[in-house]
Amino acid sequence: MATTRGEDLLLKTLGDFTSKENWDSFFTIKGAEDPFEWYAEWPSLRGPLLAELSATDLPTPPPPPLQILVPGCGNSRLSEHLYDAGFRGITNVDFSKVVVSEMLRRNIRARPEMRWRVMDMTQMQFADETFEAVLDKGEGLTL
Template sequence: MASVLPQKNEEYGTKQYWDQRYSQEPPDASFDWFKSYEDVADILRELIPDRDARIVMLGCGNSKLSEEMYDDGYRHVVNTDYSGVLINNMRRLHEHTRPEMEWHEMDIRSLTFDADTFDVAIDKGTMDAMMTANGDVWDPPSNIIENCNREVDEVIR
């Protein structure tokens, strides 16, 4: 995995980095940045008791969270990521085993879904990747604040 790590943290915030990374990794590779579904399943089941809830994964990456939620009965999971390489890999990987799951190449700062499409939005680490600019993490540059605000604005519309 070391060969796909960026030379600078700022690269985590670029589409080019992610397309290159997902081009180098096997299509069935997975990586969970923080907690696994098993670690948070009880909390999610409590917060999302309706297994028919429409869920959008913002910047899904190749985390197993979506597939494990699907396997736990959440059938209406819509995954977005701005890496077309990743979305194509994930679509092919899951098309026969999890046919109801959707995969969309999309920038979370400019979602193309209609308003009120989803009941739940999950961002497991995308905003963290967006906040990798040089400088003080507690006082990020204005463009980083604007990007994060755009994500939030898109989700709550």
């Protein structure tokens, strides 16, 4: 996990990672302008991630635009970087109302096609085959 010493202390204070209330508190304290990245920053992810999302084993041609789900999006800038790289069909999901509101507010004008949903990723409300790719920032890419 790529964190600063202050983030480490804040996370220890919050305790249970499955608690919506703890994440709401975390994002209230942290704010949207200070992104939290679990493992890596965009410069190290850019090449491999863009290559994987552009892989030839996707349906040919992929439905425009490629539909990407980012569960547990938090306040990471990963979706913003993907959007700016040309991927417009991004749906971000997090169970923290605080972070989804902040991210929506931060992106609504600059990235109007990107979607944000308050939702528990263990109880998704999407139809089967809605997405061609699921990008779990903690586990990797699933196509």
